[in-house]
Amino acid sequence: MKYQPIIGLETHVELKTKSKMFCSCSADYFGKEPNTYVCPVCLGLPGALPVPNKTAIEWCIKIALALNCKISNISKFDRKNYFYPDLPKGYQISQYDEPFGLEGNIKLKTKNIRIRRVHMEEDTGKLLHANVGGKKVSLIDFNRSGVPLVEIVTEPDFENAPQVAEYLQKLQQIIRYLDVSNADMEKGDMRLEPNISLVSRISNFQFPISSENLPKYKVEVKNINSFRFVARAIEAEIIRQGELLNRDETPTQETRGWDEKKGTTVSQRSKEEAHDYRYFPEPDIPPITFGLREIRAVREQIPELPDEKRKRFEKEYGLSSHDVDILTRERSAADYYEQAVKDGSKHSLTPKKIANYIINKKPDMDKTVPGELVELILVTHQTTEVSSEELKQAVRQVLLENPKAVGDYKAGKTQVLGFLIGKVRAQLPPKSSSEGIRELIEQALK
Amino acid sequence: MNNGLNTLTIRESLEGLRNKEFSSVELTRACLDQIKKYNSDINAFLTINERAINEARRADEARENGSDSPLLGIPIALKDMFLTKGLRTTAASHVLENYIPQYDSTVVQKLKDAGAIILGKTNHDAWAHGSSGENSDFGPTKNPWNKEYVPGGSSSGSAASVAADMTIASTGTDTGGSIRLPASFTNTVGLKPTYGLVSRYGIIAMASSLDSIGHFTKTVEDSAIFLNVTAGNDPMDATTTKNKIPNHLEDLDKGVKGFKIGVPKEYFTQGLDSNIKKNIEGAIKKFEELGAEIIEISLPHTEYGIACYYIIQPSEVSSNLARYDGIRYGNDRTRFGDEAVRRIILGTFTLSSGYYEAYYKKAMQARTLIRQDFEEAFKKVDAIISPVSPTPPWELGEKVDDPLKMYLSDVYTVIANLAGIPGLAVPSGFIGDLPTGFQILGPQFSEKLLFRIGHAFEQTQERKVLEK
Numbered sequence: 001m002k003y004q005p006i007i008g009l010e011t012h013v014e015l016k017t018k019s020k021m022f023c024s025c026s027a028d029y030f031g032k033e034p035n036t037y038v039c040p041v042c043l044g045l046p047g048a049l050p051v052p053n054k055t056a057i058e059w060c061i062k063i064a065l066a067l068n069c070k071i072s073n074i075s076k077f078d079r080k081n082y083f084y085p086d087l088p089k090g091y092q093i094s095q096y097d098e099p100f101g102l103e104g105n106i107k108l109k110t111k112n113i114r115i116r117r118v119h120m121e122e123d124t125g126k127l128l129h130a131n132v133g134g135k136k137v138s139l140i141d142f143n144r145s146g147v148p149l150v151e152i153v154t155e156p157d158f159e160n161a162p163q164v165a166e167y168l169q170k171l172q173q174i175i176r177y178l179d180v181s182n183a184d185m186e187k188g189d190m191r192l193e194p195n196i197s198l199v200s201r202i203s204n205f206q207f208p209i210s211s212e213n214l215p216k217y218k219v220e221v222k223n224i225n226s227f228r229f230v231a232r233a234i235e236a237e238i239i240r241q242g243e244l245l246n247r248d249e250t251p252t253q254e255t256r257g258w259d260e261k262k263g264t265t266v267s268q269r270s271k272e273e274a275h276d277y278r279y280f281p282e283p284d285i286p287p288i289t290f291g292l293r294e295i296r297a298v299r300e301q302i303p304e305l306p307d308e309k310r311k312r313f314e315k316e317y318g319l320s321s322h323d324v325d326i327l328t329r330e331r332s333a334a335d336y337y338e339q340a341v342k343d344g345s346k347h348s349l350t351p352k353k354i355a356n357y358i359i360n361k362k363p364d365m366d367k368t369v370p371g372e373l374v375e376l377i378l379v380t381h382q383t384t385e386v387s388s389e390e391l392k393q394a395v396r397q398v399l400l401e402n403p404k405a406v407g408d409y410k411a412g413k414t415q416v417l418g419f420l421i422g423k424v425r426a427q428l429p430p431k432s433s434s435e436g437i438r439e440l441i442e443q444a445l446k
Numbered sequence: 447m448n449n450g451l452n453t454l455t456i457r458e459s460l461e462g463l464r465n466k467e468f469s470s471v472e473l474t475r476a477c478l479d480q481i482k483k484y485n486s487d488i489n490a491f492l493t494i495n496e497r498a499i500n501e502a503r504r505a506d507e508a509r510e511n512g513s514d515s516p517l518l519g520i521p522i523a524l525k526d527m528f529l530t531k532g533l534r535t536t537a538a539s540h541v542l543e544n545y546i547p548q549y550d551s552t553v554v555q556k557l558k559d560a561g562a563i564i565l566g567k568t569n570h571d572a573w574a575h576g577s578s579g580e581n582s583d584f585g586p587t588k589n590p591w592n593k594e595y596v597p598g599g600s601s602s603g604s605a606a607s608v609a610a611d612m613t614i615a616s617t618g619t620d621t622g623g624s625i626r627l628p629a630s631f632t633n634t635v636g637l638k639p640t641y642g643l644v645s646r647y648g649i650i651a652m653a654s655s656l657d658s659i660g661h662f663t664k665t666v667e668d669s670a671i672f673l674n675v676t677a678g679n680d681p682m683d684a685t686t687t688k689n690k691i692p693n694h695l696e697d698l699d700k701g702v703k704g705f706k707i708g709v710p711k712e713y714f715t716q717g718l719d720s721n722i723k724k725n726i727e728g729a730i731k732k733f734e735e736l737g738a739e740i741i742e743i744s745l746p747h748t749e750y751g752i753a754c755y756y757i758i759q760p761s762e763v764s765s766n767l768a769r770y771d772g773i774r775y776g777n778d779r780t781r782f783g784d785e786a787v788r789r790i791i792l793g794t795f796t797l798s799s800g801y802y803e804a805y806y807k808k809a810m811q812a813r814t815l816i817r818q819d820f821e822e823a824f825k826k827v828d829a830i831i832s833p834v835s836p837t838p839p840w841e842l843g844e845k846v847d848d849p850l851k852m853y854l855s856d857v858y859t860v861i862a863n864l865a866g867i868p869g870l871a872v873p874s875g876f877i878g879d880l881p882t883g884f885q886i887l888g889p890q891f892s893e894k895l896l897f898r899i900g901h902a903f904e905q906t907q908e909r910k911v912l913e914k
């Protein structure tokens with residue numbers, strides 16, 4: 001391909017604080033009767049004033065710290081002025097030039113993604129387009145108005161869609177580890193806005209790209225509500241922009257929306273129509289100072305994060321990175337595993353054995369406490385557990401060493417399966433469970 | 447036949463009520479009668495509270511039952527910027543001409559809790575934009591002392607209603623002089639408290655970083671009684687102080703002996719009307735006689751005050767008025783009056799990308815310098831005396847076609863808003879048949895001191911009551 005994509009990402013994360021950002025209304029609005037979680041403040045009634053939610057600010061700082069950001073000790077809110085019917089005050093309270101967090105990063109497998117800023121703002125209401133009495137109308141539900149949002153903005157460091165997907169997975173995992181948001185895409189807890197542009201590969205550049213080497217345009221894509229769609233939207237945009245560049249046209253700087261049905265992006269707003277948000281410091285909220293001690297106190301609340309946990313699990317329990325990935329995907333699962341290891345050590349059950357059991361048997365962690373799980377392993381498995389990797393290796397070897405049986409099986413003599421299972425079992429340590437061997441052989445011979 | 451109860455002060459009324467000389471119903475009725483008689487002339491009230499007499503009756507019952515809350519049974523008027531639950535609140539603008547609020551502002555709640563009776567809502571320049579009251583969408587308020595003249599603005603109706611004895615006291619908002627200027631034009635006492643001393647919650651915002659919530663009374667003592675009710679932290683307003691609030695009546699009678707009172711030389715240059723100058727010089731002399739030391743001081747950045755104010759204020763106005771977009775409050779933006787439109791456009795311009803640095807940011811820097819001027823000055827003096835308006839009240843219509851001229855009448859008042867300090871306007875006599883006054887400025891949260899100084903001066907004057 002002639003062009004190198006340059007991609008940056010803005011992610012909005014809705015916090016699951018008890019109350020909204022600037023009033024005491026419940027923030028748990030999802031699925032509730034419209035306009036029942038409202039008050040003068042989040043309705044933007046005349047005279048109403050915002051009072052910032054301390055927990056929301058602490059959680060924003062928690063996210064910023066978890067993303068290795070610097071925390072500004074003086075920060076403030078600003079007004080972002082624009083008109084939209086779901087914005088009752090005519091401005092959104094956000095942060096402009098003094099966000100809570102600056103200059104962080106997330107490490108991907110092969111690359112470092114720099115985080116430009118982490119800031120706090122309020123969510124808007126929601127427009128519902130409906131038919132009332134045979135008339136097409138737009139209705140406004142303000143339940144979501146004023147719910148705290150944290151916006152995480154990266155530098156244009158992504159080279160392709162898979163990197164974006166990996167970043168998002170990691171970000172989601174970190175947010176969930178911090179327990180500050182459900183980060184559920186379907187409920188709109190996480191909203192993604194990639195910006196994409198292409199540069200010719202001939203031009204001399206390398207990541208991270210300095211601002212003067214950035215293309216003269218960038219296209220922002222909105223309305224993306226799943227990780228899968230973000231990848232598709234980016235791919236579609238790369239193709240669309242590539243075609244324009246091939247015709248010697250420069251793509252227009254604009255905001256486009258992702259149309260899932262059509263599988264393309266559609267122009268929403270050009271540069272000429274871009275808002276001038278007329279930011280200025282929010283006079284209703286005094287500047288917020290965060291001393292070193294307060295920052296330390298927030299830092300102390302941060303649990304062990306996925307990367308550290310993975311490293312420790314590999315080292316401490318001697319697990320493969322594949323197994324560790326599964327066990328640490330959710331903080332609760334990792335905690336469950338560690339408790340089971342603790343309980344199991346009294347019965348000389350190895351961490352590896354427990355890991356294998358959890359990964360292969362997928363016990364219901366809500367119903368079986370770790371202690372019970374250990375009992376279960378001891379009672380039902382006098383046999384030795386083998387890891388799925390070991391099992392797969394044994395199957396591969398047996399199939400390789402018995403080409404005749406394989407040929408017979410493929411010719412329709414399925415009764416040789418028993419013979420092959422026996423051979424595989426012979427490869428495994430005595431007393432190993434034979435569960436799953438049949439499926440693995442069948443799969444391999446398909 | 448008028449029993450004259452409406453001419454009483456808060457203190458006199460409370461005494462009469464406590465001694466059972468009259469009831470709150472009688473007091474309230476006297477005010478309502480006066481409103482009925484003169485409001486068509488003066489245009490001070492936009493809305494009358496039909497339940498006022500019922501509320502007065504309840505106050506009388508409460509007193510019977512032993513209650514003696516600080517304003518129990520005292521009739522007051524509210525500037526129509528103060529949200530009143532169930533009682534129309536218009537901001538004196540056609541945009542909100544039918545708006546009935548769902549909640550009371552914190553100050554209204556506090557006044558009700560203190561037992562005050564709401565007579566109604568007073569006229570003012572629409573959205574509090576103006577210095578004369580003539581920008582009201584419901585017609586100008588007239589100066590009760592001479593109906594050819596303006597009562598000053600923006601809190602025109604609140605000032606006129608107290609001057610004309612239609613009410614015992616009234617509330618106002620002061621963003622750049624909107625309490626102090628009409629007070630000095632109507633022979634009333636007007637307090638602009640320290641920014642953050644009185645909650646702004648539930649009061650229609652004009653310019654949020656400047657808006658101060660104050661009141662009009664007939665005496666300095668009344669002003670202190672009123673502030674004792676309204677001042678204090680409000681969990682609904684993040685900009686209110688967490689300081690403990692003193693009793694503002696304490697030390698009221700202790701005089702000014704030994705006080706150092708500053709007179710800023712920049713305030714007495716050309717542009718100040720010679721009669722006003724003479725009047726204030728008289729007041730200064732009085733203070734010397736009372737034992738205060740008068741010291742000339744300098745507030746070198748005064749000259750940037752108006753320019754600075756007319757950038758910050760419209761910027762915030764343009765943002766604060768954005769919510770009246772026609773979707774939810776009945777009338778749309780075409781119903782904004784000329785002055786509101788002027789400020790929205792001005793503010794939108796000064797905040798626009800590319801202009802923000804040149805205007806808003808510069809103005810904020812100038813604001814810091816103005817604040818520092820005062821900090822320096824208050825190292826040398828306890829309080830400052832200054833004119834309120836550069837001219838006496840002007841004739842109705844005189845400045846309506848010249849907004850800039852109108853803006854310049856705020857030259858002595860905006861500074862206190864930019865610095866966030868308190869100012870107390872005290873009557874100091876008459877120029878012809880029209881009142882004049884001066885203001886006492888002090889450090890942040892020095893209201894108690896201002897009352898003490900104002901009260902000392904007031905004792906040297908005879909209170910002139912409007913003959914009606």
Ligand SMILES: [Zn+2]
Binds near residue numbers: 037038040041043146
């Ligand atoms: Zn609310």
